[in-house]
Amino acid sequence: MTRQKRSRHRLKRTVAPYLYLSPSLVIIGLLMLLPMVTVISYSFQNSAVLRRDSSFAGLKHYQAIFADPVFWASLWHTLYFTCISVIFHMTIGMIFALMLNSDRINPTLRNILRVLYILPWLFTAVIIAVIWRLLLEPNGVVNSILMQLGIIGSKIEWFSSPETALHAVTFANIWAGYPLFMVSLLAGLQGIPKDFYEAADIDGAKAYQKLIFITIPQLMPIIISISLLDFIWTMQVFPLIWITTGGGPIYSTEVLSTYTYKLAFSSYNLSQAAASAVVILLISLGLTLFYIRYQKAR
Amino acid sequence: MRKRHTTKDRLITVALHIALVAGLFFAAFPIYWMLSSSFKSNTEIFALPPTILPKAFTLEAYAAILGDPVKLRFFFNSYFVAFAVTVLTVLIALLAAYGFSRFNFRGKGSLNTLIISTQTIPPITLLIPFFGLVVSYRIFDTYTALILTYLVFTLPYAILLMTGYLNTLPRDLDEAVAVDGGTSWTALWRVIVPISLPGIVATSVYTFLLCWNEFLFALTLTKSASMRTVPIGIQLLMGQHAFEWNQMMAMSVLGSLPLLLIYLIAQRFFLAGMTAGSVK
Numbered sequence: 001m002t003r004q005k006r007s008r009h010r011l012k013r014t015v016a017p018y019l020y021l022s023p024s025l026v027i028i029g030l031l032m033l034l035p036m037v038t039v040i041s042y043s044f045q046n047s048a049v050l051r052r053d054s055s056f057a058g059l060k061h062y063q064a065i066f067a068d069p070v071f072w073a074s075l076w077h078t079l080y081f082t083c084i085s086v087i088f089h090m091t092i093g094m095i096f097a098l099m100l101n102s103d104r105i106n107p108t109l110r111n112i113l114r115v116l117y118i119l120p121w122l123f124t125a126v127i128i129a130v131i132w133r134l135l136l137e138p139n140g141v142v143n144s145i146l147m148q149l150g151i152i153g154s155k156i157e158w159f160s161s162p163e164t165a166l167h168a169v170t171f172a173n174i175w176a177g178y179p180l181f182m183v184s185l186l187a188g189l190q191g192i193p194k195d196f197y198e199a200a201d202i203d204g205a206k207a208y209q210k211l212i213f214i215t216i217p218q219l220m221p222i223i224i225s226i227s228l229l230d231f232i233w234t235m236q237v238f239p240l241i242w243i244t245t246g247g248g249p250i251y252s253t254e255v256l257s258t259y260t261y262k263l264a265f266s267s268y269n270l271s272q273a274a275a276s277a278v279v280i281l282l283i284s285l286g287l288t289l290f291y292i293r294y295q296k297a298r
Numbered sequence: 299m300r301k302r303h304t305t306k307d308r309l310i311t312v313a314l315h316i317a318l319v320a321g322l323f324f325a326a327f328p329i330y331w332m333l334s335s336s337f338k339s340n341t342e343i344f345a346l347p348p349t350i351l352p353k354a355f356t357l358e359a360y361a362a363i364l365g366d367p368v369k370l371r372f373f374f375n376s377y378f379v380a381f382a383v384t385v386l387t388v389l390i391a392l393l394a395a396y397g398f399s400r401f402n403f404r405g406k407g408s409l410n411t412l413i414i415s416t417q418t419i420p421p422i423t424l425l426i427p428f429f430g431l432v433v434s435y436r437i438f439d440t441y442t443a444l445i446l447t448y449l450v451f452t453l454p455y456a457i458l459l460m461t462g463y464l465n466t467l468p469r470d471l472d473e474a475v476a477v478d479g480g481t482s483w484t485a486l487w488r489v490i491v492p493i494s495l496p497g498i499v500a501t502s503v504y505t506f507l508l509c510w511n512e513f514l515f516a517l518t519l520t521k522s523a524s525m526r527t528v529p530i531g532i533q534l535l536m537g538q539h540a541f542e543w544n545q546m547m548a549m550s551v552l553g554s555l556p557l558l559l560i561y562l563i564a565q566r567f568f569l570a571g572m573t574a575g576s577v578k
Contacts, residue, residue, distance in 0.1 A: 013401065016482050020397030021409065023390045024453060031450040032416055035427035042426065049430040096321055104311045105318065113318060115565075117325045122557045124511040126529040127550040130536065131332045134543055139344045141331060148347070175328065183569060229418075236420045239513040243533055257422045264426055265518060277423040288418040292411060 036281070042274035049270045061275035070251050071276070074259040081170050081255060082234045086227055088174040093181025094223075098215075100182075101189045114186075121179035129243035132172040133159065159245050162252035169244050169253050173237065181226055188222045189215070228291045232284055256280050336360070336547035343543050359548035368523055369549065372531035376553075379444050379527065380509035386445070387452045387505045388460075388498060395460030396486050400472065416454045421514050424450070432519055443519045444527075448512060452505045459504065463497025464490065500567040503560055510556060528553045 042048035046057040065071045096117055100110055120128070135142050136158040146152045158168040196214050205213070216223075238257040241247060247254040247262065260280065264273035335343050336359055337352040345353075363369050397403075398410065428447055437443045471493070472485035480488070491498075513529045520526055526534065532549050535542065561568045 012481070014403065017397040017401035017403040017406075020393045020401075024394040024413075024457060025409075027390065027449060027453060028413070028416060031446060032419065032424065035424050035431065036419070038427035038430065039423055042430070049433060099314060099318055099321065102314060104314050113322065116322055118561075119325055119329050122561055123329070123550075123554055124513075124529055124557075126511075126513055126532050127332075127554055130532060130546055130550055131328050133536075134335060134343070134547065135328055135331060137344070139346075141348045144346060144348055175324070232418045236422065238422065239529070242513075243536070257420070260422050261425075261514075264429070270426060270430070274426050277420070277426050280420045281423040284418055284420050284423075285415075288415050291418070292414060295414070 039274050039277055039281070042271055043278050045271050047269075047271055048274060050268050057271065061272045062279075064272055065276050065279065070254060071259060073251055074254045074256050077166060077253060078235055078237075078255040078257075080166065081173065081237065082231055084170050085173045085177060085234045086230050089178045089181050089230055090223065090227060092174070092178040093185055096178070096182045097185035097189055098211075100186060117182060118179045120176050121183075123176070125176070125239035126243055128172060128176045129240050132168075132175075133244055136168060160249055162249050165245050165249060165253045169241055172244065173234065173240055176240070177230065177234065180230065184222050184226050185219055188219045192218045224294060225291070228287065228294065232287050232291070235284065235287075236280075332547050332550055336544060336551050338544055340541065340544050359542075359544035360552075362542075362545050363548050363552060369531060369535075371524055372526055372528050373552070375441075375525060376510060376528040377556075379441060379448065380506050382441070382445050383448045383452060383509045384502050384505045386449055387456045388502050390449075391453060391456035391460050391501060392491070392494075392498070393486075394457045395464050396482075396490065398457070398461045399464035400469070400482065413454045413457055417458075421451070425514060425518055428515070429518060438519065439521045439525050441525070444516060444525075447515045447519065448509050451512075452508050455508070456501045456505055459501045460494075460497055463494060463500070467493060496567070499564065503564060503567050507557060507560070 043061055044057055044059075045054045046060075047053040099105075100114055100117065105113075123131070134140060137143075138155045138157050142158075143152070143155045147155070156164060158164050192215065196218075197210060200210050200214060236257060237255060238261070241253055241255055241258055242261075245253040247258040256276070257280070260273050260276040263269050263276060334350070334352055337355050337357070338349070339354060339356055339358070342349060342353060398406065424447075432438050432443045432447075437446075467490065471489050472482070475485035475489055476482070511529065512527070516527045516530050517533075520530070523534075528549075532546065532553060535546055535549060
C-alpha cells in the first residue's frame, strides 16, 4: 500500500464507526434524550400541550404533587408492590430452578416441566390481568375452591375491596414475573463447576451447607443484577394495574404510573403530570446508576 | 454412600416430585383456566362447582371474535406494527452493533453506557412529551406514531443483543476482507450478515415480542377503533361487554398465539432474547 492509500484507509477506520452508529444515535437523541428535556421543561410551564401556556411556573407543579396525599399513597403502593414482587420472584425462581436442576428427576420430565414453568412469561400483561380478573371474580374459581376447602367463609371481592386489592395485584404480578429469575438462575446453576460439589462431598458437607456455601455465593452476581433490573421494571408497572383495578378502589392500588397517567389524561393537567413523570425518572435514574456501577464492577 | 440412605433418599425424591406438581399447578393452572374457559359458554364459566373440562364444548367465542371485522383489524394492526418495527430495528441495530463490535473509537465507552441506561427509562416519563410531539406533528392516531415510539424502546435492547452476538464471531473473517482491499461495508454484508442469522433471529423475536405486548403508548397515541392493537382491543372488549368472559378468553388465547408459537418453534432464540437485558 502506498502512504496516501494507507492514510485514506486510516481516515475511513476513524469515521466509519460513527457512520454505522449514526442512525441509532439520531433516533435515541431525537426520540429519547430530547423528549426527556421536553418533559422537564413541561413540568416548569404553567400549562403544557393542551390549553398551551408556556409561561414559567416555577416549582408550582412539584409543590402541588408533594402536597397531594394521593401521590404519597401511590409512592408507598409502588414500593410495596415492587419490593414484595421482587422478593417473591427471586424466591420462587430460585426454588423452581433448584428443583428443576436436581438429578433426582428424569431428564424428559425435567424438559417438559421447564417449558410449563416458563408459561406465565409468555403472556402479555393485559392478558395476565384479564386471566386474574376471571380467576378472582367473586363468583370465580379461586373463591369457590377456597370455600370448598373451608379456608374462607364467604366470597371475597379480591380486586374491589380496598383491604385485598393491593395484595391481589401484587400476587398476580408475582405469578407473572418469576420465570426471568428461574431461567437465569437455571443457566447460572449449570455454570457452577461440578468439582466444587465433589470437594464438598469429600468433606462430608450436608445438602443445605452446599446450598449456602457454594450455590448461593456462585449465583450472587446473577441474583443481584436481575433483582436490580426487576426492581426498575416492576416499579414502572402500568397495564396490569390499569386493567385489574384501574388504581382503585379509593386509590388503594394507585401506583406512580397510574397516578401520573390520570393527571395527564383524565385531568388533562399535563404540566403537573410532567412533574410527576420527572420524579419517576429521577428514581429510575438513581437505580440505573447503581445498576451500571454494579455491572462495571463485575 | 447412597446405599446407606435408601429410604431417606427415596423420601426426598418423592417429596421433590410432590413439590414439582404443586409448582406446576401454580404456574399452569391460570393458563389452563383461560384456555378451558374460552371453550365454554358464559354460564358454564361460573358454574358451581366449577367444571375443569368444558362440559358443553363450544367454539362460539372464537366464532364471535373471528367473525367481527373490527376485532380482526386489531390483529392486523398488531402484526403490521410489530413487523414494521422489527424490520427497522434489526437493520438499524445491526449497523450500530457492527460499529461497536468491530471498531475502537472515541466515546465508545460512554455511548455504550448511554445505551445500557436508556433501557431503564420509564415509559410513562416519555409518554407525556411523546403525546405533545405527536399532537404537534399531527400524527396522532396513525401507524407512524406507534412505529416511531416503539422504535425507541426496542432499539437499545436490539443493539446490546446484536453487539453481544457479533462479539462472539472471530475477527479474522472480516479482516480477511480488509486484506483483499474490501471496505468494512462489504465485510458487513458479505461476511458478517450471513453468519449472524442466529443473532438476527433472536433480536427479531425479542423486538417483535416487545411490540406485540406494548400497551401504554397504543392506549394513549391511538383513538379510533381502526388503529387499535390487540392489547387495547382486549381492554375495550372488557369495557363493552363486561360479562362476555368466554370472548375475552378466546381473544386472549388468539393474542397469545404468536408468543407461544415463537417459543415452541424457537425456544433457544426466545430465551436468548428474553434474558438479553440482564446479561448486559
